[in-house]
Amino acid sequence: MSTRIGTVIAVCLLIFLNVQASPGIEQAQSKESNARIGELLDMIEMAEPASTAQFQLGNELVEAVYQAKFRGIDDRTLEKMTTMIENGGGPLRAIIARALGEIGPPAYRSLPALQKAAEADEEVLKQYYGIAVGPEGPYEMEMEAIRRIKGDPEHQNPSN
Numbered sequence: 001m002s003t004r005i006g007t008v009i010a011v012c013l014l015i016f017l018n019v020q021a022s023p024g025i026e027q028a029q030s031k032e033s034n035a036r037i038g039e040l041l042d043m044i045e046m047a048e049p050a051s052t053a054q055f056q057l058g059n060e061l062v063e064a065v066y067q068a069k070f071r072g073i074d075d076r077t078l079e080k081m082t083t084m085i086e087n088g089g090g091p092l093r094a095i096i097a098r099a100l101g102e103i104g105p106p107a108y109r110s111l112p113a114l115q116k117a118a119e120a121d122e123e124v125l126k127q128y129y130g131i132a133v134g135p136e137g138p139y140e141m142e143m144e145a146i147r148r149i150k151g152d153p154e155h156q157n158p159s160n
Contacts (some may be wrong), residue, residue, distance in 0.1 A: 069106070
């Protein structure tokens with residue numbers, strides 16, 4: 001009987017210690033995730049604009065953001081993404097907008113930059129009507145990100 005009690009106490013103690021250690025582990029994983037996102041952002045910026053490599057890195061970024069959003073995207077990472085929206089060309093903005101849309105409402109501080117970029121891209125589309133644009137174009141990605149950040153339920157990913 002006393003062996004069973006000892007085993008139960010030992011198991012409870014292990015569970016307690018694991019729960020206590022969890023926040024530290026979670027914080028370390030969050031820092032690691034944000035560091036990976038930062039690396040991807042740097043590589044995307046350095047890649048040839050609109051290249052296959054840039055788009056592949058963009059897909060990796062969206063996946064990294066998806067994995068990290070449950071732990072939290074830090075302010076520095078969001079600021080860098082916002083700056084890239086403000087200063088980047090269309091293909092770069094489309095990539096970053098996808099990632100910001102994946103983050104959703106926590107990326108609310110990027111809304112003014114996204115809205116300004118979307119307005120500029122819409123103007124270009126009006127001016128040069130007939131340019132091939134598809135569902136992956138900058139304007140479409142920026143508008144989708146704006147809707148997701150604002151929390152529009154029609155535009156939420158079912159996995160969210």
